[in-house]
Amino acid sequence: MWRGVFVHADGATMTQQQKKTVFEPWDEPNEQPIIQFKNVTKRFGSFTAIEDLTLDIYRKEFFALLGPSGCGKTTLMRMLAGFETPTEGSILLDNKDIAAVPPNKRAVNMMFQSYALFPHLTVFENIAFGLRRSNMPKADIPGRVEEMLRLTQLMPFAKRKPHQISGGQRQRVALARSLAKAPKLLLLDEPLGALDKKLRNDTQFELMDIQEKTGTTFVIVTHDQEEAMTVASRVAVMDQGRIVQVSTPDRIYESPNSVYVADFIGDINLIKGKAYHVAGEQSEIHWAEGQAPILATSATPCPDGADVTFAIRPEKVAISAERPEDMANAVSGKILDIAYLGNISTYHVELPSGDIVKAQATNTRRVARRRFTWEDEVWLSWTDTAGLILTT
């Protein structure tokens, strides 16, 4: 689900032919990152919030810092804004160390989780606040504010105070205010956390749209993996002050590098076992007495007998009444539970070994005519490439 940017096709066939090119500056060796964390460590007393972290963020990226609360993602963002300074290591913005630059002198703006709108100022004055502190000529300020109001569709509310508008509108004022000074980098701290689910979904797309229109580099902090997957060009999954994996959302989802990432992002079945090499990229995983080993592929085969975790997403597990012929892996079990989510159902199937494997199927039929129900004996099957062998 990475996002691409459009570039114009050759002049002659401008009519419909527009080619989608890949936006992957992190794979370009010549591309200069806008933000560089170099071995950054941050300690609060005896507590280490960030540990020896190195990270590059590129221009025009929509970069997501994802992790549970207390993982250090907010500290990382506050260091970018200038409210915290690294204990060790350096942070470079456009190749310049910004450790000594105070927050009010940085070309970085932040959208706060609480929005931090000034309650005594109108929407217009809130947006103009940063511009009035800059060296922008006084006469140009109203024009810039109006531009921001139009961008965030807030024109009718310019004269209102923050307490006179809705939560969604406040969120947009906060965004407009932080974008008004055209920062090199915009930091968003849980920007959609206070909105209800439906509004949050709409706003995610608005955010992406605005990011693309302004071409600003966005760094977003969130604990909501769905949000990170939707908006971000790359996601950094954090755990206890370290970055576990940095990659595009699809790679984070499809090929997590560890059990932690696999478990944190989405729903997944994790089966512990021992791996034995078969041939080529194929390995067998022996996971329970009296059960056929799981056949899986891995680009880097692990040594025979190594402890591994086999990970497979529920939507990649097929469920059927009869044993399928052509699948590499098939196990039988009894349906223990069905989670009905409307469009899809998740079946919790208990295997004879006691393990529970989740399988997901789209509800193409009405619930009343569902093929399987509780206590049914079913077969679960998947191909040898559907799952992953994780060693850490």
Added chain:
Amino acid sequence: MDLRRKFLIFVPYAWLLVLFLIPFGIVLKISLSDTALAIPPYTPKLDWSDGWSGIISYFSQLDFENYVFLTEDSLYYVAYLSSLKIATISTIATLIVGYPIAYAMAKSPSHLRPTLMMLVILPFWTSFLIRVYAWMGILSQEGLLNQFLLWIGLIATPLTILNTNWAVYIGIVYTYLPFMILPIYAALEKMDGSLMEAAEDLGCSAISAFWLVTVPLSKPGVIAGSFLVFIPALGEFVIPSLLGGSKTIMIGKVLWEEFFSNRDWPVASAVAVILLVLLIIPIMLFQRNERKQREMEQ
């Protein structure tokens, strides 16, 4: 509307009627009467035995003579103006002293705040009169303050502070300081800390963030505190009579002298009614400030 709610609304109104409106009606009536050598020292008195004609003659004897008298003798308007001046200056002084204290309290670690709050309220645990007498001991010629200043060599001869307006200002600032600190503290304490960070993030220095964000947001607290000091200070009687000198003229003192020295209850009542009318303006402004603040918080 059920009975319970009717009762709940009735209680404060009954309270107001018994403890404010009826006494005020009596004072208003006395202010329209004439002095008399009698007990109580005014006339007319309502005599029910004469029936209807008695009531008519009673009302026909009421007039605005005393109010006219207030405009004729310069003592009264000098006292009103002087009270206004002393109350205004004291309110500003209390604000200057109180704001930094409230600010420091709001910025202190949250586990210290209840203790600091306690310290601000602590003086109320002893009698107000005793505390004012204590100030007499501090401010007199041989008082603690003069002895201290002489001892450190800052002055060569003792300063005359007691029985001047200075002592009155000190007394009012000291007495009413908690009324200024508490509303400002309440306004500062509930301020979202990220507002200051947002201001800094948008290019403010720490000082300009204070002026552009903290000060405007603490304005309701400043206004509330100022009225809570100004309103009682305007009618203050104990502090000017104990700490002030013969040159300190405040309307509260004039009122007291009219009642108890001159035994001129009607004129004293007229002075009181005018004082109340003067106070209605700041009280209304205070109420408006409170209402606006409530709207902001919704």
